[in-house]
Amino acid sequence: xxxxxxxxxxxxxxxxxxxxxxxxxxxxxxxxxxxxxxxxxxxxxxxxxxxxxxxxxxxxxxxxxxxxxxxxxxxxxxxxxxxxxxxxxxxxxxxxxxxxxxxxxxxxxxxxxxxxxxxxxxxxxxxxxxxxxxxxxxxxxxxxxxxxxxxxxxxxxxxxxxxxxxxxxxxxxxxxxxxxxxxxxxxxxxxxxxxxxxxxxxxxxxxxxxxxxxxxxxxxxxxx
Numbered sequence: 342x343x344x345x346x347x348x349x350x351x352x353x354x355x356x357x358x359x360x361x362x363x364x365x366x367x368x369x370x371x372x373x374x375x376x377x378x379x380x381x382x383x384x385x386x387x388x389x390x391x392x393x394x395x396x397x398x399x400x401x402x403x404x405x406x407x408x409x410x411x412x413x414x415x416x417x418x419x420x421x422x423x424x425x426x427x428x429x430x431x432x433x434x435x436x437x438x439x440x441x442x443x444x445x446x447x448x449x450x451x452x453x454x455x456x457x458x459x460x461x462x463x464x465x466x467x468x469x470x471x472x473x474x475x476x477x478x479x480x481x482x483x484x485x486x487x488x489x490x491x492x493x494x495x496x497x498x499x500x501x502x503x504x505x506x507x508x509x510x511x512x513x514x515x516x517x518x519x520x521x522x523x524x525x526x527x528x529x530x531x532x533x534x535x536x537x538x539x540x541x542x543x544x545x546x547x548x549x550x551x552x553x554x555x556x557x558x559x560x561x562x563x564x565x
Contacts, residue, residue, distance in 0.1 A: 349380035352536040356383075368422035369429060373447055375416045381532035382512070388444055388528050389516055390414045401437035444524065448531035455543055459530045462551040463523055474511075474521040479504040 356377035365371040376383035391402060391410045402410065407427050411418055418426075430446050431438050451459075464470075466485070468478040479485040480500070487493050487503035498506075509517045511529045537543045547553060 349382075349532075349536075352532060353378050353380045353383075355536075368418060368425045369446060371422065372411070372416055372418060372426060373449060375414075376447065377449070377532060377535055381536070382529060384444070384448055384531050385512065385525050385528035387414050387416075387447070388524065391440060391443075395440065399437070400440040402440060402443065403437050407438060441524075444528065448528065449535035451531060451534050452540060454540065455534055456527075458544065458547045458553065459527060460523075461553050462530075462547060463526045465551055465553065472523060474508065474526070475519060476501055476504045476508070479507070 356374045359365060360371070360374045360378060365374055372387075376387050379386055387410070390413055391406075394406050394410050394413075395402065404424075404427055408420070408423055411423055427438055428434070430443055463474070466474045466478055469475075479487075485504065485507060487500050487507075490498065490503045492498040493500065493503050505519060508519055508521050511521045511525050512518070534543060537546070
């Protein structure tokens with residue numbers, strides 16, 4: 342279950358409408374809507390922005406880096422609003438903001454059942470179990486079936502071309518490296534989840550897309 346262009350556009354339009362209404366008084370919710378206004382990959386977009394700023398790879402952000410990240414991302418937030426977000430997440434005022442805690446707070450709220458489904462889908466695609474999804478994971482064993490893709494059927498794309506296109510779904514446009522981390526996967530699906538109000542529908546779509554079965558029923562390959 343990946344977001345279609347239409348679904349992503351509808352999510353973006355809904356977020357833009359909420360922003361324009363001025364009803365998002367909470368700064369964190371405002372930043373969340375700014376991300377969602379860019380579609381299902383918006384959360385991952387700001388994640389990428391902060392990873393670029395994190396020069397030392399510490400996965401933490403000081404206040405100056407946080408200001409720069411929000412500004413470079415194009416979030417229309419005042420310094421006071423950015424301070425409120427920073428202080429809200431850094432509850433103990435320990436200093437640097439933990440990168441993972443920030444993203445967890447920014448993602449639209451999801452039930453534990455939805456988070457569990459996303460985790461199961463990631464593990465199913467991560468065939469090698471190394472914590473990332475690559476073309477190698479998608480080759481063989483029927484983890485992902487490319488044979489239904491129209492460009493593969495007409496000979497325009499190879500199997501690896503289809504796999505690379507699939508992986509780009511979960512990455513920031515124009516900044517794809519062919520390696521999808523669990524963080525990127527969750528950031529993407531937090532956007533998809535925000536566009537699906539009904540829990541039962543989200544459950545059905547995820548299970549059908551990734552062939553995640555209840556109990557001990559046999560699982561088959563995920564196919565497009």
